[in-house]
Amino acid sequence: MNNISKEYLLSLLQKGLRLDGRKLDEYREVELELNVSKNAEGSARVKLGNTEVIVGVKLEVGTPFPDMPDEGSIIVNAELLPLSNPDFESGPPNSQSIELARVVDRGIRESKALDFKKLCIVEGEKVWLVLIDIYSINDEGNLQDAASLAAMAALIQAKIPKYDGNKVDYNEHSEKLPLVRKPVECTVIKIGENFIVDPIKEEEVFIDSRLTVAVIEDGNICAMQKGGEKALSIEDVEKMIEIAIEKTKELRKKL
């Protein structure tokens, strides 16, 4: 599907144009659907144009880490399904899916989005583990931002199942998760000297560098991840953070 040259793409971008007619800092249409899988404690589907990601949240009772005996935890996993992209292969998670999951994880963890202490059931013995599983359904670029938004939506919707001290009853749910902050991630892409957001596949192959920025409600940043082969100047980073702060304001309205 990739038969355009980098020169052509750059000539478009320098005129402020995108392959699909968008502005440089414009997202594709963002669609959010909740409760797409009923056996999950919370689930969401996010579409960015044709890109589609589904995230489900399950809760399990587990033992706390010895150094944090009164805190629950989150575990984020991403499956880049071969169903979603002809280049994805079956098998254990590769570096791309691990990075994607870890960047979503850090946004949630570092913003202290969940009050981990409220996920404690019996100190030193039992806590709630929040398992967040990300599945790509159709990969036409920018899985990262779609995954992060879907994860946050699924967490907002998720409810804690009933637990009698012995067994979890997944048929009955009570209160919502102790969610105190909502981080939203935006990945800013640099191609040549141009900054864009929400790349499609044809643009993703020409990425020089990217910066994923997780932004909380007050505009502060709680996690970042730089990717791509080319280095960024301090001015680049400042510019990219500014773009991310602006764009996450729009994305946040969908939650």
Add this chain to the structure above:
Amino acid sequence: MYKRKDRRLDEPREMDAKVGIIKRADGSAMFKMGNTIALAAVYGPRNLYPKFMQNPEKGILRVNYNMFSFSVSERIRPGPSRRSKEISLVSENALLSCLNLEEFPNSVIDVYIEILQADAGTRCAGICAASMALADAGIPMRDLVSAVSVGKVGDAIVVDLDKSEEDYEEGSTDMPVAMMPRNGKISLLQMDGNMSKEDIKKALDLARNTCNKIYELQKKTLKEKYMGEVENE
């Protein structure tokens, strides 16, 4: 006598189907049977690597069945399991019988089945979706494949068991059946439980009737997509 609250014993759950749901795939479909939702995507025919696996006589079909970790009450660890590998294999055979792979030497057709939400009958919903996805990918087929689970709940012969029926306290038998509705030939048959020869006969007849209904929905859904495309041109 075992009774159902909301449907007759010979009545399947409400069904829904869609094609072309995954744009990057060569063919794709969704099939919903009650609360069970299966997604399927087809990639290919495409070159098969590593090269030594290629067969100059005919192409190969690879089916991969997988359940989302949160598709059931107790989370499943992501990745293949013994169960999912076996279902991949029997689903592959269920679909192979309607394909003519001599047309695609050295190639592979990959079919990916993903269970988004599970309430029993997932392999059947997966096969229904996969056969529609193969048709959507334009792969020549002798027929579609339709599938449904039949069996016995308590003392009653039933079609399309849900999870509560599979777990029925007084005993339950589950018999997934896939067939090519045009000639009525069976391409998948499994059974767990206890049934007499006569019960099996009744259950297979019920499977045949229900597969015909599923077939109508599959054909209608495929036609609607392509008729729509013609009209829009």
